[in-house]
Amino acid sequence: MGSGSGDRGWAERRPVLFPFLLSLLWPALSEPIRYRIPEEMPQGSVVGNLAKDLGLSVRELPTRKLRVSSEKPYFTVSAERGELLVSSRLDREQICGKKPVCAVEFEAVAENPSDFYHVNVEIEDINDHSPKFMHNSIELQISESTKPEARFILGSAHDADIGTNSLQSYQLSPNDHFLLVNKEKLDGSKYPELVLKMPLDREEQKSYHLTLTALDCGDPPLSSTAQIHILVTDANDNPPVFTQELYRVGLPENVFLGTTVLRVMATDQDEGVNAEITFSFTEASQITQFDLNSTTGEITTRNTLDFEEVKEYSIVLEARDGGGMIAQCTVEIEVLDVNDNNPEMIFQSLTDLILEDAKLGTYIALLKVRDKDSGDNGEVTCKLEGDVPFKLLTSSRNTYKLVTDGVLDREQTPEYNVTITATDRGKPPLSSSTTITLHITDVNDNAPVFQQSAYLVHVPENNPPGASIAQVSASDPDLGPNGHISYAIAASDLEPRALSSYVSVSAQSGVVFAQRAFDHEQLRAFELTLQARDQGSPALSANVSLRVLVGDRNDNAPRVLYPALGPDGSALFDTVPRAAQPGYLVTKVVAVDADSGHNAWLSYHVLQASEPGLFSLGLRTGEVRTARALGERDAARQRLLVAVRDGGKPPLSATATLLLVFADSLQEALPDLSDHPTPSDPQAELQFYLVVALALISVLFLLAVILAVALRLRRSSSPTTWGCFQPGLCTKTRPVVPPIYNEGTLPYSYNLCVAQGGKTEFNFLKCNEQLNSGQDILCDDSSGALFPLCNSSESTSHQQAPPNTDWRFSQAQRPGTSGSQNGDETGTWPNNQFDTEMLQAMILASASEAADGSSTLGGGAGTMGLSARYGPQFTLQHVPDYRQNVYIPGSNATLTNAAGKRDGKAPAGGNGNKKKSGKKEKK
Known part of the structure; x- marks a missing residue:
């Protein structure tokens, strides 16, 4: 180091570790980084480039956040260049006192990643203190009988500096009788001794005035002086003598107040007053820890001793006799360390919140432990108490890292109270504990969970729109947005465009609302996929199935x-x-109900009857049968009013009127039907003439086509081809043949013919007689009458062709009504018998409409609009199938349509022998 007292702004940096050793040992750095600087450096002075010595580049400084962790802020680190700077006054004497080596130890902390480095800055002494005497004047009484070479210990000076800057020597002003000897104590401090060179003669000189100068070896050296006043007294030849020049004693620091440390002894060969010895401290003002008995020389403790503050005391005792002669000795008291200090723990860089998905070994906190005791009493070890998912790793001497050592789950344990115990190695050992609370921060690691795996809801039809039909609920154990759940419809088996018009779900409560009134007949069930999603990032979700069954109402x-x-x-x-x-x-009442189950279970009841007891009505089948034979008094015309009720609560009903005529032929039945003529309708008359006109045009067109075909076939066919065109015979066309009925069904069939007589009639034929004879033919005459009835006597030679199979229903096409099948009266499901009867009734009804002009025109060329109604291709594929709606008593099932889906509906037909009552006959 250089020297100089004027300018102290310089500093000499002396890193102890060489750069190449630093780079080699950096990964496992445990030794401190050392610097050496002089004291009293101005604030802001650079001690050294700490970042460079730690191997950190300037670019890393903003992220590493290098800083100094110390209880006393002597130093700081510049954020721009990473230099270690002086931040406060460095007074070595104030910091370290008389310690030969004054070093300030502190820790440098770097983050991202966090690490802990030890730094040792040795503060070198400069000569900033001059030696000072306690008293500027020293008085001595020396007997004239004092022999040469007698020694007198003078008051020593004190210099706060150390080393060469401390007190090094004493000098005495020139004189003839005294010289000065520099003496040194065991602790290294120096004190002066005045030596008598020659005997004194009080008669020559009673006193002497000398100057004592204390010098140090600083650069420049400093000094101070004290005046010595020597009074020559009368002869007291023998000074007191201590039994020992040096007393040494060891004293534990935990002794009680008033404990005797030691007792010094001195003797004086003089007698009388000159032999009376008193003891005293030469520097009584500095002795605060001990008391001295001036008579006995016993030293006792006055205040508590503390090894951590002062480890050794050096005391100079003086024995003075009555003649003023003195003797001195040194007492050195060594304070022995006792394990009286508990370890201390200081947390640095403690993380406030810990993510629950933190990996093993995640840094939590830096812990520094210290113990003021020395030796084994100051050796400290730390451990964690209890079973916690954390552990302590030794970072460096007396420093630990607290890291994670297990899986964290906030939903199970939201916080941990971690207790760390530090124990020293003293006997007995002392320990201290510190408890810190570590809070676990929530992470979105739990998806919502529905309370049920699937939901099934029954909703009766005709519900009010906007009513809630169900509520789903999901839970999420996460906190905040991670646990806030919203609900939505993820998928459905409904049409996507129509979904919003059927149902909606509340995003907050999970309540499912019906947006419309449901109709069991249109929608019986549908399924939704509801999704619960939290607000985490990324969001987690769960789905659940909600099946809605629409219940039937009557x-x-x-x-x-x-x-x-x-x-x-x-x-x-x-x-x-x-x-x-x-x-x-006789006939059968056919009814259907669009409801299901009991609501569609129909029963038939007779409300009114012209002749009670003449007919019976099947309760479940709707079959009307004769209960007895017709009597002579019974009217030929009977009327039944039938009520059809369903099984709902309350039940709904409909009525049907049956007009029954007892007759063996249509001609016989017509007079009964004309009893109540129906007034003519002008609109019906107009329709009739229109139909006749269209029919005439169609017949003419048909005759032209037939004539053309006949001329074409005349060359290659026999005359039998023209059989239908012979005079007196009807022109035969393809016969309209209804299915042949079995025994017990309706007994009449029908023929539609255009006869040459020009008159329209309905001819009812016995099924067992005329169907087999082939007399059902459709004829035409030249008069243009529409569908005249004729009985061809010459048609027996042509056998009727078998009925077209297109007339018959397949099993899938037959309407499954509750009244269209036979059955018993006990409510069992009847068998289907009346499909063909219904077909026959519909054909007759359509034919009647055509006769009075109300039928649809334009059905096809040459057919006068009747092809679509009466042709062989006519089926009941548009008749609704209600079998799926019908409840079977004693069973929880309903019949299903084996043919699949049918959307449209066709008007129901009647039996083949049905006629309009009261209809005026057209000629």
């Missing part, structure tokens, strides 16, 4: 398919042979 009254009213509102009639026996099947 909101549809039965609908009568047969018998149906005519287009003009007139009732149709059925004919019954006069010879019908009891149990004869």
